[in-house]
Amino acid sequence: MNETLQTIFSLRTIHGDFSEQEISESDLNCILEAAQRTANASARQSYSIIVLEDRARMRELFGYQGSRALVFCVDFTRLMDTARYLGHRFDNDDIISFITGTIDTVLATQTAVIAAKALGIDSLITNGLQRNDFEKVYHLLGLPEASCFPLITVVLGYARQEPPYQKGRVSQEFVVHRGQYRHLTEEQLARSVAEYDDHQKHIGLIDDWEKQGFAHYLDWFYTKWSGQPAVERVAEGKVREFQERLMKSGFWWPME
Ligand SMILES: Cc1cc2nc3c(=O)[nH]c(=O)nc-3n(C[C@H](O)[C@H](O)[C@H](O)COP(=O)(O)O)c2cc1C
Structure with a gap:
């Protein structure tokens, strides 16, 4: 196997147990540059990346901490502002652009993870931000209300210890x-x-499903982890919060 494939096949998540060791600025820059190399629809690079180094703030935002965290947001603000600057009309806020922008953003995220691993830096991808209150997240990160949605976070650092196995x-x-x-x-x-x-x-996510009285891992997954499907398709709780947030961002339009 060549080095690139070795890097990809050695990927594994560090579930938040990062040491105090900091990553260097030059490594961070290399990871960010690699992320930006990723293919992107219509050459729009429809994302913004917020770099965090305050560990307490990371914990507050998404429950984990490491040397640095990269918050990847689907974001058309830069393109909108540039259009306004040049005197053009441009609006990319709809579900199609949201999905395409999500693809740009997620691909850049995984490229950052691979580049980090190639530099010997460990990572955790987390959607912990989205378990938080969106209003609080937008406030703490200073995100634009429209055209921007915080999609995924990569925590970077050095593992305190190697996980016992690769999943x-x-x-x-x-x-x-x-x-x-x-x-x-x-x-x-x-x-x-x-x-x-x-x-x-x-x-799977856990190993002790038998001890918990389940015949199969997936019995645990469907009944304990995933929760029960909504009988009525009425948006409630987090689903409602997501839909409302996407409406505020302009990506989700009312049906009538
Ligand atoms: C969208 C997404 C969200 C995730 N969120 C978390 C998380 O909040 N906490 C965590 O410990 N791992 C999180 N993970 C990591 C997964 O649990 C992990 O990738 C999976 O169990 C497979 O393990 P591996 O990456 O070590 O192969 C997330 C991964 C993805 C892609």
Whole structure:
């Protein structure tokens, strides 16, 4: 395997247990430059990256801390402001741009993670910001009310200790469809359930599901972790908060 593939195949998340060791400014800059190299729709680079170094602020915002954190926001503000500056009309705030902007943003995020790993720097991707109150997040980060949405955070640093194992993935046959989509057969479903149950593979979030009285890992996942599906499709709680936030940002329009 060449070095690039070795880096990719050695990726693993550090779930917040970063040491006090700081990453250098030159490494940080390299990670940011690598992130910006990523492909992006219509050459718009429709994101902004907020670099945090205050560990207490990180904890307050998303519950984790490390040497630095990069908050990746879908953001059309820069393009809007430039249009205004040049005297053009431009408005990219709709669901299509939100999705395309999300793709730009997420690709840049993963590139940052890979670049960090290539430099020996560990990372955690977290959506902890979105578990927080959006009003508070917008206030603390000074985010523009419109055209901007905080999508994902990468915490960077050095692991206090190496995790005991690298987490596994489900087999390619359950994920990759050649030529056309096919639902898994009953036999494949049984084997995929067994893969999650296989303690050697470490695919799931927890290992002690049997001790908690579950026959399969996925029984724990569906009943304890995911919660029950809403019977009525009425936006409540976090779903409502997301929809309201996306409306304020201009990305989500009322249907009538
Ligand atoms: C969108 C997203 C959100 C995540 N949020 C968290 C988080 O809040 N806390 C955490 O410990 N890990 C978080 N993770 C990391 C995943 O738990 C981790 O990637 C997954 O368990 C696979 O482990 P690995 O990355 O070590 O292979 C997140 C990952 C993604 C892509």
